[in-house]
Amino acid sequence: MNAIPIKVLVIDDEPPIRKLLRMGLSTQGYEIIEASNGKAGLEMLTQGPALIILDLGLPDIQGHDLLRMIRARNESVPIVVLSSRGDEAGKVQALDLGADDYLTKPFGMDELLARLRAALRHQLQVQGERPVFRTGDLWVDLVRRIVKVGDREVKLSPKEYDLLRVLAQHAGKVLTHRFLLKELWDEHTDAQYLRVYVRQLRQKIEADPERPQFVLTETGIGYRLRAAD
Amino acid sequence: MPYVKSLLIAALGLGAAELVHPHFGVENVDLVFLTAVVVVAVRYGLWPSLLTSVAASLCYNFFFLPPFYTFTIADPTNIAAFFFFMLIALLVSNVAARVRVQADTAISRVRMTEQLYAFSRKLAGTATLDDVLWATAYQIALMLKVRVVLLLPEAGLLEVKAGYPPEDQLDDADLAAANWAWSNDRPAGRGSDTLPGAKRLFLPMRTGRGLIGAIGIDNDKTGPLPTPDQRRLLDALVDQGALAIERVLLVEDMDKVKRTVESERLRSALLTSISHDLKTPLASVLGAASTLRDLAGNLTDAQKHDLIATVIDESERLNRFIANLLDMTKLESGAIVPNTARHDVGEIIGSALRRAGKILVRHKVSLDLAADLPMLELDAVLFEQVLFNLFDNAAKYAPPDTTIWIRGWQDRDAIVLQVMDEGSGIPPTELESIFDKFYRVQKGDHVRPGTGLGLAISRGFVEAMHGTISAANRTDRSGAVLTIRLPIPAATAALDTAA
Secondary structure (H helix, E strand, O other), X not given: OOOOOOEEEEEOOOHHHHHHHHHHHHHOOOEEEEEOOHHHHHHHHHHOOOEEEEEOOOOOOOHHHHHHHHHHHOOOOOEEEEEEOOOHHHHHHHHHOXXXXXXXXOOOHHHHHHXXXXXXXXXXXXXXXXXXXXXXXXXXXXXXXXXEEOOEEEOOOHHHHHHHHHHHHOOOOEXXXXXXXXXXXXXXXXXXXXXXXXXXXXXXXXXXXXXXXOEEEEOOOEEEEOOOO | OHHHHHHHHHHHHHHHHHHXXXXXXXXXXXXHHHHXXXXXXXXXXXXXXXXXXXXXXXXXXXXXXXXXXXXXXXXXXXXXXXXXXXXXXXXXXXXXXXXXXXXXXXXXXXXXXXHHHHHHHHHHOOOOHHHHHXXXXXXXXXXXXXXXXXXXXXXXXXXXXXXXXXXXXXXXXXXHHHHHHHHHOOOEEOOOOOOOOOOOEEEEEEEOOEEEEEEEEEOOOOOOOXXXXXXXXXXXXXXXXXXXXXXXXXXXXXXXHXXXXXXXXXXXHHHHHHHHHHHHHHHHHXXXXXXXXXXXXXXXXXXXXXXXXXXXXXXXXXXXXXXXXXXXXXXXXXXXXXXXXXEOHHHHHHHHHHHOOOOOOOOEEEEEEOOOOXXXXXXXXXXXXXXXXXXXXXXXXXXXXXXXXXXXXXXXXXXXXXXXXXXXXXXXXXXOHHHOOOOOOEEOXXXXXXXXXXXXXXXXXXXXXXXXXXXXXXXXXXXXXXXXXXXXXXXXXXXXXXX
């Protein structure tokens, strides 16, 4: 990581937040470029950031519009949006528009770094999918379709396996209900199906299904599988 | 008709006189006629009785004074007797008629008093301004046989508030007369000295405290309005109406004052709460951060770590407080519209526990959910917040190292969720008031940190999802029990999950 620093574009109008991100990210070897408004942010896309942290509440361009503009210029750069609590619909919309993850303000630095790592790792994974996923006791062989918790092999129905596979391929990243439904059924399926399968999956892989450690609920948004070790 | 009847009675008198005359002599005949005159006077009043007097005198002369069957009188003594008879008949009829008038007046006064009494009772039972105005207009219209409009001031000018028959608008001349009557405390309009061109007569309505409005009356007749007879009744009715209107207005004013006081009280509670709950964590953050900046050289690593933990914990507390304020504001402004879908309660409990993880580190959590609870129609975000607030509360009021119990089961057509703690419980008199805004269980002078909003928000959210939430104390030991009941939605087709 030290050899070629990863360039992160921060688009936020609050100087203290930019300062905090600059300090926090530089300790991890990231290189930071900053924009205090949407227009400047769009211009800085030419500098080829490897990741974008985008505040949805900018003074000049509405957050979701800016997200659309960024995606129109660059389809693949991971984007993590910053938003406030209680705006679940806004977060879902941002994710559906192509954001990779979200963070609720105020947030802790550990959380932010974890999200950035997940977003970057996912991008690398897409380029060359790893055959085995591993987090804690959970072990998924994506080639041979074998799932183990500790030493115990778990028998999953095809749909349950598909659900786990999609989650594992995006481990650490939040997946919206709509995205999961689209991957597993189609967009217009009732989210209730998804909840039922998640419950069944948890009963098979979680030690305490009511207090899951692997498949985490992002209330009002979707699900997230714990990031790979 | 009274005159015909009077003559008939005079004729009866004549018949009786003819019967009396042979036996008792002419001296008693005039008494028979006088009796007839008195009867008519009492029955029919002055003028019929005068007619009867004349008729009786003529009959007396014609039939009983010689020469008979002529109107001439031969004997001079009889001439005197005739004129005395006539005089007495006139006097008697006059006196008797006056008695009759007094009786009539007394009866009509009694009736009027009864009506006024009934009116005042009706007004006393009327609570709203509209009802009082309508009752007043109706009563005056009924008793005086006039059309009535009532006007009250609105922003300095009179406006029509009620009418019988209903009336919404007055023309300019009438409005001018009404306003003149009201501002000068004197009648105006039809039949008065001021603005007599107006269609109606307007009278000020006043009470001991001052002028409250005006009343306008009119009818289709010409001539004085009200008649002198009606005047006293009208005054009485208008006075009563004015008093009732004033009473209702005073009650409304008092309600307004009460509401203002109540909202002032809430506002000051809010200010106290905000200044306390915002400033306390801020003071800790500022204190810890400035200590780290200024005294870092004198601190051990453990102390530094402790201060940093303070900054983080107190900031999170501040964040929760602000979130609560936002939730409360949303609830109060009606901006909470639950976005419901079928959800697994266990899943939401799990995510609420995860979110509350840091708050609950010093407590044990025991989760006991019945297997196969049906899915519920919930807004997951709101419900997670409800549970989070309950966990937060339990952690705040139950001592460290005790257990917080979460239980859930099906009870007929509802799911019951309970959060129980092992704290000291809730004073029995306060089981309901803990759901009030800004309420906190107080122990002596010590007030627990927190906004006193958590439970109020929880109740608001639960009710928005058609559930109920209540508080009780444990019976097996000390501790509070918060119970949520949520209806199980009507059966839906079972999901095909075999694939």
